[in-house]
Amino acid sequence: MKQKFIWLAASFATVFVTQGCGSKSDKRNAETSGAQISANFDPVNCEGDAFISYNSDLKLEDISGCEVIRGNLYVHYNVGMSDFSGLALLKQVEGDFSILNNEELSSLKGLDKLERVGGDFSISRNPTLPSLEGLANLTSIGNDLFIDGNNQLADVAQLGTLTEIGGSLLIYRSRALSEIKGLGSIQSVQDLVLIENKDLASVELTSLNTIAGDLRIKDNNNLPNVDFLKTVGSIGGSLELTGNIGMTGFIEGGAISSIGGRLDIRDNLNLTSLNGLGGAVGDLAEIVISGNQDLTQVSLAGLTSSAGSVFVSTNDKLVSLDLKGIQTIGGDLDISVNTLLTTADFSALTEVTGQMSIGQNPVLTGTTGFTALTRVGALIIQENPQITALTGLENLATVAGDLKLLLNENLNSIAGLAGVTGEVGGDLEVNGSANLTSIAALSGVTSTKGYVYIVTTGVTSLDGLQNLTGVGTDLELSFNLSLADISQLSNLTTIPGNLKLMGNDADNGGSSLASLSGLNAVTSIGGYLQFVNLEVLTSLSDLAALDSVGGFFELNDNDSLATITDLNLSTVGGEFRVMQNGCLDPATVDTFSAGVTVNSNVRINTDNGLALPCT
Known part of the structure; x- marks a missing residue:
């Protein structure tokens, strides 16, 4: 422009x-x-x-x-x-x-x-x-x-x-x-830009066939459509259609065959259709379709790639999204906050170089439109309450960045991720899916560059992490009420970041984790160690190999924990906190802490041992 x-x-x-x-x-x-x-x-x-x-x-x-x-x-x-x-x-x-x-x-x-x-x-x-x-x-x-x-x-x-x-x-x-007439002999322009012409209701450019640069139609409140583009076959630069609140249609009876730059359709509150764009083929620099409250369908099946990102978000009435011809996306793919979206067809898509995010689409039921996908820069699937399974992602093999499944409350199967192998290049997080009982599909993952969080799920074991040999930062297992077996972590020897195991308090389901078997080979923790509300854990003997904790060391409200003398811990880089463990003898704690080099405060709460004697 x-x-x-x-x-x-x-x-x-x-x-x-x-x-x-x-x-x-x-x-x-x-x-x-x-x-x-x-x-x-x-x-x-x-x-x-x-x-x-x-x-x-x-x-x-x-x-x-x-x-x-x-x-x-x-x-x-x-x-x-x-x-x-x-x-x-x-x-x-x-x-x-x-x-x-x-x-x-x-x-x-x-x-x-x-x-x-x-x-x-x-x-x-x-x-x-x-x-x-x-x-x-x-x-x-x-x-x-x-x-x-x-x-x-x-x-x-x-x-x-x-x-x-x-x-x-x-x-x-x-x-x-109110109208643009008199330019009917113009056949080509570099850029065509119409901005903030509040009363403009009609445009006649009857001979225009080529826009060599950008097309920008922005904030023209009374313009009902862009039918004046029906003779235009190609746009060499970007197409931007934004903030035209009176626009209800796109092009009737015309077809733009190619766009050389970005496609930006935003905040056209009454736009119902993108007719005229369905025949567009080839490559785009970026696609943004956002904030079009009445748009019900997007069909851009002729597009084969986007060098940049694809954003489809906050289109309240969008039901169907058809980009089945697109094969590669050079940036991010974001499909989010589309209230009525039920179908997203990206069936030819093989690679997303950036982050692929599917989030807050309340009636979207699955990921079946991504059957050809083999590689993503990152994968975030978040707050889609009707997604129950990740069917359609079976060919996904590589996640170069984060892999996060967050707050998908009815998700009960991640079997579609069984093809993911090797290193996850960022964080691995499964969080907020209480109906998910198994993460066995993650068995191909061998390491992560970021943290591993398994939080608020229904898993009973960590089957699926048995081949995990290293985590980049933290390991957290919290609020998994049925988790009783973490023996699958036996290949871990160091945790560079924090180790956090947390259960619910007794009034909210407690914890099923009675053994730390699986952490037997861990010799050092670079960050803090925090065990809270592990109601049935009785012993720390499975941490006998642990020599050092770089941050604080905290045992809090573990009601059945009876001894810590089976630890061989020599140094703690932060505070040493042992509090409200009802079966833990305070004298034993004092004796143990005296043998540990603690580089900060020692906090041993008098509430330890209040439940003694324990059986």
Whole structure:
């Protein structure tokens, strides 16, 4: 997209002409005083840049004999100027022609013979200009046509003879503009940009077939559709359709076959259909379809890849998502907060380079649309209450980053992950699925670069982690009420981060873990060790090989724990905390702690042993 801002600091009569923004930052910053421009202009030969302003020496009558201005023409900040009657002979401006901030300009009459502007033609912030009357003979603009902020401009029909715009067509903030007619002979433009034209309800571009750059249609509240694109076959850059709250349809009877950049469809609150995009084929830089509250279906089956990310989110009425032709996604894939989404078809997708996230889709029942997927940068499946199984992911072999299954309350099977092998390149977390009784499908995982959390599940054992030889940081097993067997962790020798085992208190189900068998080979813990509410654990003998804990050491509220003397612990890097273990003799704890090098406080609570004698 190109944006232009033409600004005059009156006290210095300084003109800034700036083009380009964002990814197309081709900026010109011509900074010359009006007096200098005027001094450089030769009114006899009509050569140089002519600057006409309320405080410039050069006036319209001084160039009234010019048929061709061989340079730029700036008409800025004139007081009392109502038209261009002094330029009756002017046929061509070889450079840019800028008409800016002329407060009393009410007509372009006087430009009736103007046929060509060789550079940019800019008509901006002329508050009393109602039409473009006076441009009836204009046939060619060498670069951009830029119309911005003319509050009373009601139509542009007077451009009916214009056959060529060599650059972009940009119409911004024209509050009274209700229709765009008169540009029916234009066949191609670089960028087409319509932004914040609040009353715009109709656009006619009947011959337009090519947009070489970007298409941006943004914040035009009364524009009902983009049917004016029905003759456009290709868009070389990005297609952005955002914030058009009155838009209900896309294109009826047309088909855009290719888009070279991004596809961005956002916050069009009443948009129900993307008809006209279904035939688009090839590659995209990125796809964003978000915040379209009435959109019910997305079908982009002809697309084969996205170099960047694909985001489909917060489309409240979206039921069906069809991208079955897409094979690779170079960034992230995010399908989230789509209230009615039941189907997501990505059946040709083999790889997501970034993170694949499926989250907060309350009626989505599964992952069956991903049958070809073999590799992801990360996989996050979160808060999808109707997903019960991960069927469809059976071909997934590599997770280069995080693998997280979070708060999927009815998930009861992860058998679809049985193909995942080797190292998980980030964190491994299964959390908040109380109906999940087995993680056996994770048996191909040999290590993680991040933590391993198994939290608030229904698993009875850690079958599935028997081949785990290393974790990158923490190991946490918490609030798994039925977990009784962790012997499958027997290949672990060190835990670089924290070791946390936590059960519920007795009133909320307690804990089933009576043995720490599986941790027998662990010799060091780099972070803290924390065992809390392990109601039926009686002994720490399975930690006999443990020599050091880098952080704090905490045993808290383990009601059946009767001894800690079977530990051979030599050093604790943080606090030593042993509290509220009802069957643990305080004297034994004192004796044990005295033999451990503790690099912080020793906190032994008097509530230890309150349940003695224990049987």
